[in-house]
Amino acid sequence: MCGIIGYIGYRNAVPVLMQGLEQLEYRGYDSAGIACYDHKKADFILVKEKGKLAALREKVGDFCFDAHVGIGHTRWATHGEPSRVNAHPHTDASERIALVHNGIIENYDTLKKELQRKKIRFVSQTDTEVGVQLIGRQYGKTPQKDLFEAAKEAIPKIHGYFAFALLSKDHPETLIAYKRSNPLVIGIGQGENFVASDVTALLPYTRQVVYLEDDDLAVVTRKDVRVFSLKSHSWVRRSPVTVHWNISQARKQGYPHFMLKEMHEQPEVLKNILKKRITKKEDIFFDTLPRGFPGRLKQIEQVYMVSCGTAHHAGLVGSLAIEQYTRLPCRTQVSSEFRYGNPILSRKDLVVLITQSGETADTLAALREAKAKGAATLAVVNVVGSTIAREADAVIYTHAGPEIGVASTKAYIAQLATLLLLAFYLGKLRKKIQTSQLKRLIKDFKKIPDQCSKVLKEGKRFEACAKKYFSRRNFLYLGRGYNYPTALEGALKLKEISYAHAHGYAAGEMKHGPIALIDHEQPVICIAPDSPTYDKMISNIQEIKARDGIVVAIGSQGDQNLEKIADDLFMIPKTIEVFSPILTVIPLQFLAYRVAVLNGRDVDQPRNLAKSVTVE
Numbered sequence: 001m002c003g004i005i006g007y008i009g010y011r012n013a014v015p016v017l018m019q020g021l022e023q024l025e026y027r028g029y030d031s032a033g034i035a036c037y038d039h040k041k042a043d044f045i046l047v048k049e050k051g052k053l054a055a056l057r058e059k060v061g062d063f064c065f066d067a068h069v070g071i072g073h074t075r076w077a078t079h080g081e082p083s084r085v086n087a088h089p090h091t092d093a094s095e096r097i098a099l100v101h102n103g104i105i106e107n108y109d110t111l112k113k114e115l116q117r118k119k120i121r122f123v124s125q126t127d128t129e130v131g132v133q134l135i136g137r138q139y140g141k142t143p144q145k146d147l148f149e150a151a152k153e154a155i156p157k158i159h160g161y162f163a164f165a166l167l168s169k170d171h172p173e174t175l176i177a178y179k180r181s182n183p184l185v186i187g188i189g190q191g192e193n194f195v196a197s198d199v200t201a202l203l204p205y206t207r208q209v210v211y212l213e214d215d216d217l218a219v220v221t222r223k224d225v226r227v228f229s230l231k232s233h234s235w236v237r238r239s240p241v242t243v244h245w246n247i248s249q250a251r252k253q254g255y256p257h258f259m260l261k262e263m264h265e266q267p268e269v270l271k272n273i274l275k276k277r278i279t280k281k282e283d284i285f286f287d288t289l290p291r292g293f294p295g296r297l298k299q300i301e302q303v304y305m306v307s308c309g310t311a312h313h314a315g316l317v318g319s320l321a322i323e324q325y326t327r328l329p330c331r332t333q334v335s336s337e338f339r340y341g342n343p344i345l346s347r348k349d350l351v352v353l354i355t356q357s358g359e360t361a362d363t364l365a366a367l368r369e370a371k372a373k374g375a376a377t378l379a380v381v382n383v384v385g386s387t388i389a390r391e392a393d394a395v396i397y398t399h400a401g402p403e404i405g406v407a408s409t410k411a412y413i414a415q416l417a418t419l420l421l422l423a424f425y426l427g428k429l430r431k432k433i434q435t436s437q438l439k440r441l442i443k444d445f446k447k448i449p450d451q452c453s454k455v456l457k458e459g460k461r462f463e464a465c466a467k468k469y470f471s472r473r474n475f476l477y478l479g480r481g482y483n484y485p486t487a488l489e490g491a492l493k494l495k496e497i498s499y500a501h502a503h504g505y506a507a508g509e510m511k512h513g514p515i516a517l518i519d520h521e522q523p524v525i526c527i528a529p530d531s532p533t534y535d536k537m538i539s540n541i542q543e544i545k546a547r548d549g550i551v552v553a554i555g556s557q558g559d560q561n562l563e564k565i566a567d568d569l570f571m572i573p574k575t576i577e578v579f580s581p582i583l584t585v586i587p588l589q590f591l592a593y594r595v596a597v598l599n600g601r602d603v604d605q606p607r608n609l610a611k612s613v614t615v616e
């Protein structure tokens, strides 16, 4: 939610900021803006515009800059409507400092009233302006116009979770950056340095990054980066790490949308995961588990899967696999309910936090709650070095590469694969899976990447289906067992990018309500691959047909029942039930994608959404 970029160095700052914002636009697209210090004019040049980055780009073209330092922002509105005046950067009353912000200032109202009593005039409705005015007031009091000192004094008065980047007119040779529970990384260059909400914005320039920790206040110049911890009240060392992603992974590479490109990357992602996780001796290996953690896993008596959105659906699949292969009870909850639900936890519990970004606010809060209660915490994360990856007791990376499309596709597949491997690993560790059974599972798993490619190749067939139904406003998705979460995920995909209403249900629940929806206009997507509950799915499908409903079925190759009764049918290669969600979700991704395109939707940046939900 909101993207921050900052640059200081020898290049023209404007293209660097604009390129950075392009990479970060998936974080929010309500408005965008930049503030640069123009050396010739010895002043800020502030350009902001409502709407997507394209609007800002047009506006920036009207200005002539001589700037080698600046900050930029792309906004997902929380406080104040999307408008030019609410767009960042914001300046203080003296207009000597500019600030960009990601996150929420929770006590903004109290602080605003205090500042207004001191005759400070506000021009926007944002909480951000409260932050810059507060720091600005402090700045006015510092003898040398010291932005670092001002930020150091003012920030502890601010409640909430946020990240800032700041620039002053008086000392344009320095950028200030601050992080509290919202992501912020520093890119280390040669004679130049960068600040960004995530590493994808830095990839064209550097792969050396410093991940700031909570309450870090960084002083960034062309030549160096120093970090002061507001927690320990001392200067601290934060070592740079090398990022292994590359810039081409974060580009569309000829695809019309990131979502489509990311869907096509799924077989490679799976191959890569299996290569990394399966040893020559056909065992499962997680390189990042700290010593002693497997020992702790042996003692666990209960598992929780905690996550949001698509990651929650992966958690539901993972939870079934954990129960099946370890016989440990496993509960699945969305992070927002878990964190406020006063969960009963002890050292005997394992809490698995699943997240693509590693920054989702509710999942981060859930992690902290679980840690505070003594549970073992394991993060299953895509973004290396993200807050959740760093704060959990242990992390397993999903290695999906950068995912830019707001609708999660390859990250979901990677979460599924990783959680299944985790279930098998725990099963083996706790002696619930024999070596021979593990070998058989691995053998089947190794077929999945090619089977996934096959499904992708036939994806075009879904275009015809999408053409038939794209103007419908209601869709029902049904599944059972391991494919009940697939029904939820298919429905989420469709609604988030096409804006049609879609509801996922456990098929057995159909008769308890949703059957009332069925008539000759109601498409019902039935996920019915080979499984122990296949016959039950067929009965559900018959019931839908008996009421004149439209059945779009996903089944296993060679299924003649489905051939006879389904209005539209998509076959996946045969596999055992536990692996089927990896294959059945692909046609549903295609369906959502095509319906969205046919409706003229902005597939990669659907309205109201942001890729990484770093506010509650």
Ligand code: M6R
Residues within 6 Å of the ligand: 308, 309, 310, 311, 354, 355, 356, 357, 358, 359, 360, 363, 406, 407, 408, 409, 492, 493, 496, 611, 612, 613
């Ligand atoms: O980064 P996370 O995996 O924690 O994000 C969780 C959800 O916000 C995310 O999966 C969201 O539901 C996606 N837009 C779904 O496509």
